[in-house]
Amino acid sequence: MDRQLIATADGSKTLLINGLEETYHSKHGALQEARHVFIKNGLNLLDCYEINILELGFGTGLNVLVTFDEYLRNDKNHKINYFGIEKYPILTNEITELAYSELFPDPKVKKIAVGIHETEWEQEVEIDDLFMLKKVKDDFYNIKNMNLPPIDLVYFDCFGARVQPDLWEKELFEIVASKMKSGGLLTTYSSKGSVRRALMELGFEVEKKQGPPGKREMINSWKK
Numbered sequence: 001m002d003r004q005l006i007a008t009a010d011g012s013k014t015l016l017i018n019g020l021e022e023t024y025h026s027k028h029g030a031l032q033e034a035r036h037v038f039i040k041n042g043l044n045l046l047d048c049y050e051i052n053i054l055e056l057g058f059g060t061g062l063n064v065l066v067t068f069d070e071y072l073r074n075d076k077n078h079k080i081n082y083f084g085i086e087k088y089p090i091l092t093n094e095i096t097e098l099a100y101s102e103l104f105p106d107p108k109v110k111k112i113a114v115g116i117h118e119t120e121w122e123q124e125v126e127i128d129d130l131f132m133l134k135k136v137k138d139d140f141y142n143i144k145n146m147n148l149p150p151i152d153l154v155y156f157d158c159f160g161a162r163v164q165p166d167l168w169e170k171e172l173f174e175i176v177a178s179k180m181k182s183g184g185l186l187t188t189y190s191s192k193g194s195v196r197r198a199l200m201e202l203g204f205e206v207e208k209k210q211g212p213p214g215k216r217e218m219i220n221s222w223k224k
Contacts, residue, residue, distance in 0.1 A: 001088060005097045009213070013098050015060065015090065022163045024059050026189070028214025031103055033189065034066045036212035038155045041220055042187040043070055043078075046152060050079040054148065054179065055155040056140050056167075058084030060098055061116050063155050064133065069109045071131055079130040083148060087139050089117070140167060143175050150181040156188035161195075170198040177202050177223060184223045191217035 002018040010029030016022070026033040043051070055063055064082060071080055101113035112127055119125045121137045136146065140158070154176055158167040166172070168190065176186065186204070188195070189212065196206050196219060204221040211218040 003090075003094065005094065012062075012100075012103055015094060015098075017159075017163075020163050022159055025062065026212060026214055028212070030062060031066070033212040033215075034062050037187060037189045037218055038063050038157070039066055039070050041209050041218065042153055042155065042185065043067060045185060045220070048152060049077075050081070051152045052149045053080060053082045053153045053155065054143075054151045054176070055082070055084045056143075056158050056176070058086035058089070058135055059157070060090060060100070061095075061113070062100060063157060064116055065100055065104065065109055065113060068112060068127060068131060069104055069106060071128070072106055072108060076128070076130050081132045081149065082134070083151075084133070084135045085138060085140055085143060086135065087137065089137065092117075140172060141175065143179060146179075148179050150184075151176075151179045152181055152184050154180065154184070154186040156186055156190075161190070161192060168192065168195055168198075170201065173198050174202055177204070180223045182223055186221040186223070187219070188221075189215065189218050191215075191219055195219065 003015045005013055006016045008014055008027050008030045010032045012031040014023050014025040014030040095117050101110040104110055121135050124132055124134045127133050161168040199206050199221045203224050207220045208217050209220050
């Protein structure tokens with residue numbers, strides 16, 4: 001996969017897939033998007049103590065970093081078990097060039113910005129006393145065969161439907177739903193009508209929310 005580093009509007013960086021013209025994060029602001037979609041409209045909407053998070057896909061690791069940063073900001077008032085699925089890990093030089101450690105003032109977040117990519121795949125790793133990370137190198141459709149705890153929160157952060165339409169269809173959402181708790185939340189940057197309809201057919205309560213900078217709407221979906 002041929003990728004190049006690009007700057008986004010908020011000063012943070014992301015990767016562009018050459019030939020597909022698809023980016024890992026919004027060109028309007030990678031950091032802003034991650035915080036808006038997955039923290040403001042994800043983690044911060046849950047009030048349970050222990051939260052099992054499933055991310056599709058792990059990618060640059062930025063969503064782990066904003067989650068860990070929020071966990072530290074809130075004096076560790078949650079226990080977080082984070083499961084990140086990724087079929088095509090990014091390269092060591094790309095991790096360095098993204099320089100995500102520069103985005104966070106907290107030294108603990110700076111320390112793990114590279115470290116999360118160096119942890120072993122398929123192994124549970126203690127990032128902090130109450131924050132566990134497990135990366136799984138696999139296809140999203142194989143989630144159905146994975147041994148996961150009941151999931152409270154899904155970060156649905158796949159590449160867009162323009163380049164990977166199969167990842168935004170009912171079959172994958174059904175697999176993900178089967179791993180979620182009743183009352184669990186799936187949050188995504190997408191607001192496609194077909195996505196909303198697929199989730200509603202699976203029994204989710206779907207809400208349209210204000211999108212991150214550069215996008216009018218996004219979706220929150222609660223499993224009934």
